[in-house]
Amino acid sequence: MMSKYAKSQSVGFKNTIERVAIVGAGGTIGTHITNALLKTGRHKVTALSRKDSGNKLPDGVVIAPVDYDDEATIVAALKGQQFFIITMAPTAPRDTHSKLVQAAAKAGIPYVMPNAYGGDIDNIKLGQDTMLGPVGKAQRDEIERLGMQWITVCCGFWYDYSLAGGEARFGFDFDKRSLTLYDDGNTKNSTSTLSQVGRAVAKVLSLKELPEDENDKSLTLSTFLNKGVYIKSFVVSQNDMFESVKRVTGTTDADWTITHEDTKKRYEEGLAQVKVGNMAGFGKMLYARAFYPDDSKDLSAKAQNELLGLSDESLDEATKVGINMVKELQRRVERMAS
Numbered sequence: 308m309m310s311k312y313a314k315s316q317s318v319g320f321k322n323t324i325e326r327v328a329i330v331g332a333g334g335t336i337g338t339h340i341t342n343a344l345l346k347t348g349r350h351k352v353t354a355l356s357r358k359d360s361g362n363k364l365p366d367g368v369v370i371a372p373v374d375y376d377d378e379a380t381i382v383a384a385l386k387g388q389q390f391f392i393i394t395m396a397p398t399a400p401r402d403t404h405s406k407l408v409q410a411a412a413k414a415g416i417p418y419v420m421p422n423a424y425g426g427d428i429d430n431i432k433l434g435q436d437t438m439l440g441p442v443g444k445a446q447r448d449e450i451e452r453l454g455m456q457w458i459t460v461c462c463g464f465w466y467d468y469s470l471a472g473g474e475a476r477f478g479f480d481f482d483k484r485s486l487t488l489y490d491d492g493n494t495k496n497s498t499s500t501l502s503q504v505g506r507a508v509a510k511v512l513s514l515k516e517l518p519e520d521e522n523d524k525s526l527t528l529s530t531f532l533n534k535g536v537y538i539k540s541f542v543v544s545q546n547d548m549f550e551s552v553k554r555v556t557g558t559t560d561a562d563w564t565i566t567h568e569d570t571k572k573r574y575e576e577g578l579a580q581v582k583v584g585n586m587a588g589f590g591k592m593l594y595a596r597a598f599y600p601d602d603s604k605d606l607s608a609k610a611q612n613e614l615l616g617l618s619d620e621s622l623d624e625a626t627k628v629g630i631n632m633v634k635e636l637q638r639r640v641e642r643m644a645s
């Protein structure tokens with residue numbers, strides 16, 4: 308592991324992160340992270356992509372085709388990189404994350420951002436109830452065991468994506484103009500837009516890697532090692548979202564069909580589906596659990612927006628972005644089902 312200060316590094320040490328590798332550069336969150344990194348002009352971004360992938364990658368990345376059944380291709384793509392970001396489809400085979408992390412260790416990568424981008428990693432109960440906590444913990448432990456360090460993003464639900472992603476998420480069905488409210492719809496959750504997540508990652512990777520010496524108290528990338536980066540865009544209830552949706556679409560209550568569901572019952576139903584292998588229940592279970600009135604997924608008290616210099620966003624602009632994503636997300640569900 309590296310010494311804590313830049314002054315003790317070998318000659319030629321630059322104290323910046325310039326070479327970044329990413330998996331999923333053409334994916335939902337990966338596109339935003341990649342574009343934000345490229346926009347800084349400080350990073351050369353290498354996109355590891357399956358050799359037969361049909362995903363379009365952002366202009367400006369170096370493409371490194373990989374084969375998950377041939378570790379040498381992954382190690383070769385990661386050689387010389389300083390930071391490795393994993394954004395991978397939850398539908399990828401379970402051992403893929405481990406394959407990437409093992410290859411990263413062999414390539415000598417010091418820092419990994421694991422595939423998470425969800426809730427507060429320190430909220431153990433929520434993590435257990437949504438089943439995501441133990442998976443994330445195992446991924447972080449593996450990174451440490453292999454001698455590397457991690458930085459994970461705790462951003463809550465993606466606002467635009469979750470608004471657009473169907474009834475099982477934030478309850479909105481834009482085709483039917485229907486909304487399912489969890490209980491009274493007043494439980495607030497902290498959410499982040501996809502672009503805010505991208506900006507946050509780019510900010511962290513644009514910091515100095517290490518303090519110059521013991522007197523340097525500035526914010527550095529090393530501040531975040533083996534910790535979460537906590538961010539938010541909006542702390543909102545479904546009713547807050549609904550007000551924004553009505554403003555943006557020029558609709559009124561009369562245009563929408565509203566139903567209420569008991570959140571805990573909905574969680575149990577989703578969980579029962581997952582237990583019999585019906586993964587359609589997963590989203591239902593995950594989102595319902597996060598809207599428990601007495602234990603919601605609000606991580607805003609820990610948000611580091613100010614520390615990172617992230618500016619405020621407009622809720623209605625984010626709602627517009629979300630509504631524009633509806634059709635694309637529907638196409639993805641159809642593609643996965645076919």
Ligand SMILES: NC(=O)c1ccc[n+]([C@@H]2O[C@H](COP(=O)([O-])OP(=O)(O)OC[C@H]3O[C@@H](n4cnc5c(N)ncnc54)[C@H](OP(=O)(O)O)[C@@H]3O)[C@@H](O)[C@H]2O)c1
Pocket residue numbers: 330331332333334335336337355356357360361362394395396397398399400403422423424425462463464465466468469
């Ligand atoms: N906070 C939230 O609201 C929220 C919402 C959704 C997801 N997430 C989390 O965010 C993370 C990334 O999700 P995402 O939606 O950005 O992912 P995604 O767009 O579905 O996929 C990202 C990349 O994964 C690769 N991939 C796809 N199928 C694969 C397979 N079978 N084997 C190996 N690689 C495969 C593809 O890269 P190539 O084609 O280039 O190989 C793809 O571009 C996940 O951990 C997910 O749980 C969070």
